[in-house]
Amino acid sequence: MSVIDGYTYxxxxxxxxxxxxxxxxxxxxxxxxDDEEALRLAGDxxxxxxxxxxxxxxxxxxxNPHLLASFSTPEGQPVEQYLxxxxxxxxxxxxxxxxxxxxxxxxxxxxEIGLRHTSAKKNHTDSANAPSYVALxxxxxxxYPITATIRPFLERKGHSAEQVEAMFQAWxxxxxxxxxxxxxxxxxxxxx
Amino acid sequence: MSVIDGYTYxxxxxxxxxxxxxxxxxxxxxxxxDDEEALRLAGDxxxxxxxxxxxxxxxxxxxNPHLLASFSTPEGQPVEQYLxxxxxxxxxxxxxxxxxxxxxxxxxxxxEIGLRHTSAKKNHTDSANAPSYVALxxxxxxxYPITATIRPFLERKGHSAEQVEAMFQAWxxxxxxxxxxxxxxxxxxxxx
Numbered sequence: 236m237s238v239i240d241g242y243t244y245x246x247x248x249x250x251x252x253x254x255x256x257x258x259x260x261x262x263x264x265x266x267x268x269d270d271e272e273a274l275r276l277a278g279d280x281x282x283x284x285x286x287x288x289x290x291x292x293x294x295x296x297x298x299n300p301h302l303l304a305s306f307s308t309p310e311g312q313p314v315e316q317y318l319x320x321x322x323x324x325x326x327x328x329x330x331x332x333x334x335x336x337x338x339x340x341x342x343x344x345x346x347e348i349g350l351r352h353t354s355a356k357k358n359h360t361d362s363a364n365a366p367s368y369v370a371l372x373x374x375x376x377x378x379y380p381i382t383a384t385i386r387p388f389l390e391r392k393g394h395s396a397e398q399v400e401a402m403f404q405a406w407x408x409x410x411x412x413x414x415x416x417x418x419x420x421x422x423x424x425x426x427x
Numbered sequence: 428m429s430v431i432d433g434y435t436y437x438x439x440x441x442x443x444x445x446x447x448x449x450x451x452x453x454x455x456x457x458x459x460x461d462d463e464e465a466l467r468l469a470g471d472x473x474x475x476x477x478x479x480x481x482x483x484x485x486x487x488x489x490x491n492p493h494l495l496a497s498f499s500t501p502e503g504q505p506v507e508q509y510l511x512x513x514x515x516x517x518x519x520x521x522x523x524x525x526x527x528x529x530x531x532x533x534x535x536x537x538x539e540i541g542l543r544h545t546s547a548k549k550n551h552t553d554s555a556n557a558p559s560y561v562a563l564x565x566x567x568x569x570x571y572p573i574t575a576t577i578r579p580f581l582e583r584k585g586h587s588a589e590q591v592e593a594m595f596q597a598w599x600x601x602x603x604x605x606x607x608x609x610x611x612x613x614x615x616x617x618x619x
Contacts, residue, residue, distance in 0.1 A: 260564060262493070263565060265571065302455065353618055368618045370619060372610060372619055373451075373607075376452050379456040382599075411567065414567055415564040415568045418567055421614065421618050426545055426562060426563055427564055
């Protein structure tokens with residue numbers, strides 16, 4: 236089994252977000268047992284395509300200077316090792332989104348992910364010389380491409396239109412839910 | 428012409444968000460001229476259905492205590508006049524999302540909308556005795572229902588599957604874009 240650098244699932248501090256907060260957020264995005272089931276199927280569908288999905292997402296980031304800047308030195312040079320290490324965790328994130336139970340360990344890791352986008356922890360895990368945070372607006376905006384680009388991959392393994400739609404909706408909900416959780420790490424959290 | 432209480436489009440302070448910031452966000456959500464065109468069509472499709480859309484959204488808020496709380500007194504009583512005034516502006520927001528050019532005036536009003544969700548300005552416009560802010564996490568989470576519930580309304584006026592899909596994607600992008608802008612009003616804006 237290969238170890239993923241900086242992947243600390245199950246070893247994080249307790250999130251300030253409670254399971255009750257999570258329960259409310261699940262209700263807001265209409266996330267239920269059918270979505271959990273659809274995400275399990277999506278995990279099976281996406282497992283062999285993770286690198287292809289990452290190619291699309293990294294291509295998108297690379298084509299947008301305002302996004303690539305988060306992974307670049309003050310001189311504007313992309314930090315290749317940083318990009319490479321984040322990429323492996325991003326791939327695992329796809330599978331975690333599909334397969335992990337959304338429990339306390341998951342909640343704790345979501346907060347860790349949030350912190351790693353802010354000045355509290357960005358760059359630390361990978362000793363990167365890049366900007367000290369990813370602006371919250373970019374994290375929110377990425378809900379669109381991270382959601383829309385997944386559909387063709389969900390369609391690629393011969394599932395019915397109904398199954399694809401169920402997987403897609405569950406994915407959309409799961410992405411929105413996670414961005415809402417990551418936002419907790421920004422600012423003082425007072426009006427989060 | 429009826430006047431909408433508290434609707435200050437074109438009369439707001441300049442947003443701290445610049446047109447360059449907006450341009451980056453448009454790129455992040457892949458928003459282009461085709462989306463503007465699709466939104467114009469969506470405006471025509473939705474115009475006669477605004478009250479029906481609002482019925483769905485208000486039904487959803489009313490069914491979720493953690494959402495209804497933002498419109499309720501400290502004793503837990505929904506503030507009917509506040510809900511009613513917000514509803515009229517929410518209806519106008521649907522049409523503005525479809526029909527307004529996303530220019531400086533629009534940007535300024537987006538920031539005003541953001542402020543009205545935070546302790547800076549919530550309740551002021553409607554003299555409401557309700558919580559002093561809508562938690563950012565709920566605003567982000569609502570991206571899902573505000574997007575997903577619009578599709579049946581877009582399908583209802585006899586447009587082709589391709590046209591409906593174009594309108595839906597443009598709506599999805601526009602909602603994500605606006606939530607990213609509203610987030611600017613939260614906290615000190617430093618890592619926004």
